[in-house]
Each structure stands twice: as C-alpha cells, then as structure tokens.
Amino acid sequence: MIFQFQKQFPQLNTYWQRYLPLQKRLDVPAKTKLLDEGVNSQHAIYVEKGCLRTYFNNNGEEKTVQFFFEEEGLSSLDSFINNSPSPFTIETVEPSVVYMLSKKHVLQLLDELTHEPDFLMMFMKITAKRLTHYSGEFISFIRDTPEQRYQRLLEERPHIIQRVSQHYIASYLGVSSVHLSRIKHKLAKGNAHF
Known part of the structure; x- marks a missing residue:
C-alpha cells in the first residue's frame, strides 16, 4: 500500500486525507484473517x-512468509492485480488497527x-525497495543456515523477535520450534564466552 511511504513522500499526505473516509478502519484481535488463501484479494491494507x-x-502446516x-x-x-486466488493468508499476529482500501x-x-510530477520516480523507488527486500529474503533462504537467518533477524529486525511468538518465527525461518530453541540456546551459549 502506497500510504506507508507518507514520510518519504510528503505529497502523499494530501491523498491520505482525501482517501481516509473511503478506507475501512478495523480494530481487530489477534488471529483475525483479513484475506484467506485461495480468495481473490480486493483490498490494500x-x-x-x-x-x-x-x-x-x-x-496442513502453516509456513510464514513475512511480517508487517x-x-x-x-x-x-x-491476486489484487490479476484477480486471481491469493497464494497466502493475511492474518493479525497481535491486536491490530488496520485500514482497508478497496481495489476500486x-x-x-x-x-x-499519475498526474503528480514525481510519481513515476516515487513509484520506482517504492518498487525497488520492496524488490530488494524480497530478493534479500529469497537469497538468504537459499544461501544461509537457519542459525544465520536467525542471527540476521536479531541484528536487522529485532522487533520481530521481541513481538512475534516463537512458533511463527520458527515457521518463518523454515525450522521447527524445537530447532529454533536449540539455535537460541547455541547463540546464547556462544555469546556467554565474550
């Protein structure tokens, strides 16, 4: 959703204010599904x-792809662009307040x-930022061990470890909760020597 870039692109504030009444504000508990796998996406969140x-x-096993x-x-x-079934489910991990803007x-x-003078450059920067992030995730999943991926999480996005339960993190890393416990223990033990 383009509104996430309001701070980098102040001109978006005008649009946020204009489109705010058209958005559906939801105050939802944890484990609320906002989109089911296999359903066509009709909203930006x-x-x-x-x-x-x-x-x-x-x-039958949930595989976490990303956190927001x-x-x-x-x-x-x-799914949103091509009107095809979503390959994944979108669900709240903790009580959340979200805005949903319809496809229309x-x-x-x-x-x-498109009438904004700098829109094309802004859109390219937004797209490049997202693609760089997802490429990095993809490469890391192939190249790095689960221990290395967990270490990267600790260094680059510690808020995930602080806010997300261990079984979701394990799923995100592609390991079992037991394996993740071993990784954490091994890292804690290694850090104790310093």
Whole structure:
C-alpha cells in the first residue's frame, strides 16, 4: 500500500486525507484473517497499529512468509492485480488497527497519482525497495543456515523477535520450534564466552 511511504513522500499526505473516509478502519484481535488463501484479494491494507503475517498452508502446516508492522502496507499483490486466488493468508499476529482500501479506490488513487510530477520516480523507488527486500529474503533462504537467518533477524529486525511468538518465527525461518530453541540456546551459549 502506497500510504506507508507518507514520510518519504510528503505529497502523499494530501491523498491520505482525501482517501481516509473511503478506507475501512478495523480494530481487530489477534488471529483475525483479513484475506484467506485461495480468495481473490480486493483490498490494500495499511497497518496503523499491530502486527500481521502472511502464510500459506503446506500439507496442513502453516509456513510464514513475512511480517508487517506499524506504517507498513500490504496486499496479495498478484491476486489484487490479476484477480486471481491469493497464494497466502493475511492474518493479525497481535491486536491490530488496520485500514482497508478497496481495489476500486486503489485504482482511482493510482490514476490520480499519475498526474503528480514525481510519481513515476516515487513509484520506482517504492518498487525497488520492496524488490530488494524480497530478493534479500529469497537469497538468504537459499544461501544461509537457519542459525544465520536467525542471527540476521536479531541484528536487522529485532522487533520481530521481541513481538512475534516463537512458533511463527520458527515457521518463518523454515525450522521447527524445537530447532529454533536449540539455535537460541547455541547463540546464547556462544555469546556467554565474550
């Protein structure tokens, strides 16, 4: 969702104010599904407060793909753009306040934004930032061990470890909760020698 970049692009504030009445504000508890896997995505989501995750079902086991926090936006983009079934579920991890903007209004907003002089560059920067992040995640999943991925989480995004339960983090790293406990113990033991 483009509103997550309000701070970098102040001109978006005008649009946020204009589109705020068209957004549906939801104050929802943890474990609330905002989009089910297999359903066509019809909304862009902006997180005002809380934490969301995306996950898919793999033979009855949930595999967490990503976490989203305050001032971040998301949707099942391929589903949203191509009107196809979403490959994942979007669910709240903790009590959250989110704004949902319908596809109709997102398309209207994008049409209006095309008249902004710097929109193309802004959009390219937003897209590049997202692609860089996801490429890094993909490469790390292939190249790094679970221990290295966990260490990166500790260093680069400690808020995930502080706010998200261990079984979701384990799922995100592609390991069992037991394996994650071993990793944490091993790292704690290693740090104790310094």
